[in-house]
Amino acid sequence: MIDAARRAVEAAAKAGAGEAEAYAAEDSGREVRVHGGAVESLTAATQRGLGVRAWIGKRVGYAYGTDLSAPGIAALAERATEAARVADEDEFAGAPSPDAAASGRHSADVQGQSAPEGLEGLSDPTIGEWSTGRLAELALEIERTALSADPRIAGVEQAVYADSSERVAIASSTGIEGEYSSSSCYGYLQALAEGEDGRETGLGFGLGRGPAALEPAAIGREGAERALAMIGAGKPASRACPVVLDPTVAASFIGLVGRGLSASAVQRGRSPFAGRAGEEVAGEALTLYDDGLDPEGFASSPFDAEGVPRRRTPLVEARTLRTYLYDTYTARRGDAASTGSASRAGYRSQPSVSTSNLIVAPGSLGFAELLGEAGEGVLVTDVAGLHSGVNPVSGVFSVGASGRAIRGGELAEPLREFTIASDLVSMLRAVRAVGTDARWVPFSGSVKTPSLLIGEMTVAGS
Amino acid sequence: MSELIDSEVAARVLSRALANGGEFAEVYAERSAGLTMAIDESRIEAVQSGAAAGAGVRVTSDGTTYFSHVDGLDPADIERAADEAAAALHAERSEPRPLSAVTGTPQPIEAPPAGVSAGRKAELLRELDERARGAGGEIAQFTASYAEARREVCVANSEGLLAGDDRTRVRIGAQAVARRGDLVETGAETLGAHRGFELFDGDPGSIAGEAARKALTLLDAAPAPAGSMPVVVGGGFGGVLFHEMTGHGLEADHVQKGASVYAGKLGEQVARPLLTAYDDGRLPNEWGSDGIDDEGVPTQKTRVIEEGRLAAYLYDGTTARRDGVASTGNGRRESFRHLPVPRMTNTYIAPGDAEPEAMIAEVERGFYAVSFAGGQVDPATGDFVFGVSEGYLIEGGKVTSPCRGATLIGNCLEALAAIDAVGNDFEMKTGICGKAGQRVPVGTGQGHVRIAAMTVGGTEV
Numbered sequence: 001m002i003d004a005a006r007r008a009v010e011a012a013a014k015a016g017a018g019e020a021e022a023y024a025a026e027d028s029g030r031e032v033r034v035h036g037g038a039v040e041s042l043t044a045a046t047q048r049g050l051g052v053r054a055w056i057g058k059r060v061g062y063a064y065g066t067d068l069s070a071p072g073i074a075a076l077a078e079r080a081t082e083a084a085r086v087a088d089e090d091e092f093a094g095a096p097s098p099d100a101a102a103s104g105r106h107s108a109d110v111q112g113q114s115a116p117e118g119l120e121g122l123s124d125p126t127i128g129e130w131s132t133g134r135l136a137e138l139a140l141e142i143e144r145t146a147l148s149a150d151p152r153i154a155g156v157e158q159a160v161y162a163d164s165s166e167r168v169a170i171a172s173s174t175g176i177e178g179e180y181s182s183s184s185c186y187g188y189l190q191a192l193a194e195g196e197d198g199r200e201t202g203l204g205f206g207l208g209r210g211p212a213a214l215e216p217a218a219i220g221r222e223g224a225e226r227a228l229a230m231i232g233a234g235k236p237a238s239r240a241c242p243v244v245l246d247p248t249v250a251a252s253f254i255g256l257v258g259r260g261l262s263a264s265a266v267q268r269g270r271s272p273f274a275g276r277a278g279e280e281v282a283g284e285a286l287t288l289y290d291d292g293l294d295p296e297g298f299a300s301s302p303f304d305a306e307g308v309p310r311r312r313t314p315l316v317e318a319r320t321l322r323t324y325l326y327d328t329y330t331a332r333r334g335d336a337a338s339t340g341s342a343s344r345a346g347y348r349s350q351p352s353v354s355t356s357n358l359i360v361a362p363g364s365l366g367f368a369e370l371l372g373e374a375g376e377g378v379l380v381t382d383v384a385g386l387h388s389g390v391n392p393v394s395g396v397f398s399v400g401a402s403g404r405a406i407r408g409g410e411l412a413e414p415l416r417e418f419t420i421a422s423d424l425v426s427m428l429r430a431v432r433a434v435g436t437d438a439r440w441v442p443f444s445g446s447v448k449t450p451s452l453l454i455g456e457m458t459v460a461g462s
Numbered sequence: 463m464s465e466l467i468d469s470e471v472a473a474r475v476l477s478r479a480l481a482n483g484g485e486f487a488e489v490y491a492e493r494s495a496g497l498t499m500a501i502d503e504s505r506i507e508a509v510q511s512g513a514a515a516g517a518g519v520r521v522t523s524d525g526t527t528y529f530s531h532v533d534g535l536d537p538a539d540i541e542r543a544a545d546e547a548a549a550a551l552h553a554e555r556s557e558p559r560p561l562s563a564v565t566g567t568p569q570p571i572e573a574p575p576a577g578v579s580a581g582r583k584a585e586l587l588r589e590l591d592e593r594a595r596g597a598g599g600e601i602a603q604f605t606a607s608y609a610e611a612r613r614e615v616c617v618a619n620s621e622g623l624l625a626g627d628d629r630t631r632v633r634i635g636a637q638a639v640a641r642r643g644d645l646v647e648t649g650a651e652t653l654g655a656h657r658g659f660e661l662f663d664g665d666p667g668s669i670a671g672e673a674a675r676k677a678l679t680l681l682d683a684a685p686a687p688a689g690s691m692p693v694v695v696g697g698g699f700g701g702v703l704f705h706e707m708t709g710h711g712l713e714a715d716h717v718q719k720g721a722s723v724y725a726g727k728l729g730e731q732v733a734r735p736l737l738t739a740y741d742d743g744r745l746p747n748e749w750g751s752d753g754i755d756d757e758g759v760p761t762q763k764t765r766v767i768e769e770g771r772l773a774a775y776l777y778d779g780t781t782a783r784r785d786g787v788a789s790t791g792n793g794r795r796e797s798f799r800h801l802p803v804p805r806m807t808n809t810y811i812a813p814g815d816a817e818p819e820a821m822i823a824e825v826e827r828g829f830y831a832v833s834f835a836g837g838q839v840d841p842a843t844g845d846f847v848f849g850v851s852e853g854y855l856i857e858g859g860k861v862t863s864p865c866r867g868a869t870l871i872g873n874c875l876e877a878l879a880a881i882d883a884v885g886n887d888f889e890m891k892t893g894i895c896g897k898a899g900q901r902v903p904v905g906t907g908q909g910h911v912r913i914a915a916m917t918v919g920g921t922e923v
Binding site: 047063064065066083087089158192198270272348389393416418 | 499502503505506507508509510511512513514515516524525526527528529530531532533534546550580581583584602603639641645646647648686688689690716719720721723799801834835836837838840842843844845846847848849851866867868869871872873917918919
């Protein structure tokens, strides 16, 4: 892969680019979908492609393609430089340099870290030893476990296993060069329970570096339990009250917070956290950091999407917002150092600032104690409408929710069809306690968080 | 279409795909090219050019689909994909039927965007920027994006079908941020079509003005009310409500798995007789239109609700074979890397006979949801939630103050049955719909629609 990247950088120079960077990725993956005890579909595929950033002075352009032949790469480089000619000049635009990438300036919070020699454990080499038949059996076991969990489980909408083995390479005209491999897999299902007045659904999921890390029975059981827990759900009374977010829901909100901590959003005045660095933004109980090197984290890699080393960056500690997350462009513009936070959704997307693995440090209260601390309130186990119910600029949100009532510090009747509303900063400030039940959740970036107790939020039901 | 994959190659691929048996085989080839750019802080940036080509081969046997896809259109690679798809089967070879071409009618394109200079596209974005910034000093930020994409597709299957399509879509989007002290509000608007650059012949800058107006209006907004009340939904993108709360539940894959609240309700009265709705993939130049679907079936107009009665589900080939019916031309996929699934095209509620003003005048206290930021539904339970991007209180039959942060929440069957007025106005809007990890362009439309009672989730208890 590094070869294709090098050739693309050379081709861009020939096409007239002053500086260029190429990102090549190759991915092979399988997916099994099962339903009703039979395999519904089985997909096996490989894909590879190349994305090139070209700079002409202070202008930058991007192009991607799947044709890695010599003429294909030449045409791709040509398109990237053409794109750069269309863009306006931007004084902070420029290719990342290996100096800044390897050592660079570190802010006070990022001390003494240098490029890791290599990050172990990103890849499970046994992934290829699993035949599709064995993977299908894994997916079928997820479904079977859910179906046999309880007679009220009416079916499973779908049980899925999927994996991906990826190889990524970056090369640039400024001397950046790097390559790494990683693998991941996940399993999930959507279980259906027959309720008193209609069906209830429950999601169960698990993830790992390879299929051996998945526990199919646990995934199936979780989906069944979540669906069963919702039977007979009613609407809560509208009020402001303590709210406990389970790890899956907490992860969605923490993911939104992470989006607001991107220096890009902050510099362009599109973040509720703009102008709040060094200020009090959270309850004492909350400690949040971004760690691109945690071997368990699915966003971990030795370097980010533009070749800058990943690192661990404290974001919120002792109530205070410590720093934003930077890539090369925003670091130049904000007179800061890159935190190694450039990400891409693959070779089809140019790098942009994003969290790697966002981690909430575990607190001291077990789940039962957290409910006890809440007293009278609501446990939220699912939210819907996050993409439409949150204003990313102001942080104001109102989203659909379901969960359980909390009475006298214990779980009571199931609740559905209500909304919870607040804004992201107020919500962080209202974090009263943090649980010990931390879990990796892949729905809103890669986030690891325990349950969170929010002192007060608006609940709207009947 | 013969440019993408030669009919002899297609026949050979299908034959190899069925080498170990199977009832059905298909090869889908595609070539796409696109350009996107944005304006932010009054600067043209994020200029991106993309190109991809590839093919997917699938074989179905006893209800299982075996699928493999490759990058590039080299016949040798596509044949290898066919071998890979067939590898898990161990039955006797089956024979594909000889191919005969079906002609779909591609949507008419006057000015292919690839023939328009990139500079002209950048000018269009600058025009939007100026328009928005001219809307007042409280407009603090403005961004706009331009996207064009051409997608040539070719499908051949073992039942003898050979079909192709050539699709060009263009779309611009505008987002304004308005600021007054600590108050920050956003407004957005889009314009898109299955059409060439001629889409922008009119007054494309108006979407920037509209985005700015929405953001500025919200600066004067009060917190949204919380509780159950009558809701009047605006025309155009208001149709996303019907798309989410009914459309998805009519997609045959959900229905067949019992994961739709509309399963088993065909022919039943699910709404009042004033409601008739369609899915129409043939509407000329609409965003969700195509010549053929991604399985080669000509797109069609399907009446899904007829005077309140559930009239039809939306089928792709796989779900149609399972129910012993014909595909409704709703088999769509994001790209050659995806399997087709039943998807909506342009879904809309047909105009009724109510005057929009009168629909509002009849409401004592309620909510007017002009447009949505988006929505989500669980087809199995029917629970849905929508974020309102522009909404107002209705007091004494009049639209009064704007509201921020409103969410509509409810259950599909209840809300559909509670529609008690459909306006005589009508508008279509563009959307990008996500399902099964695949995003496809869809059109949504309606005139004003009133729901007798719905839960509004706001911050004002």
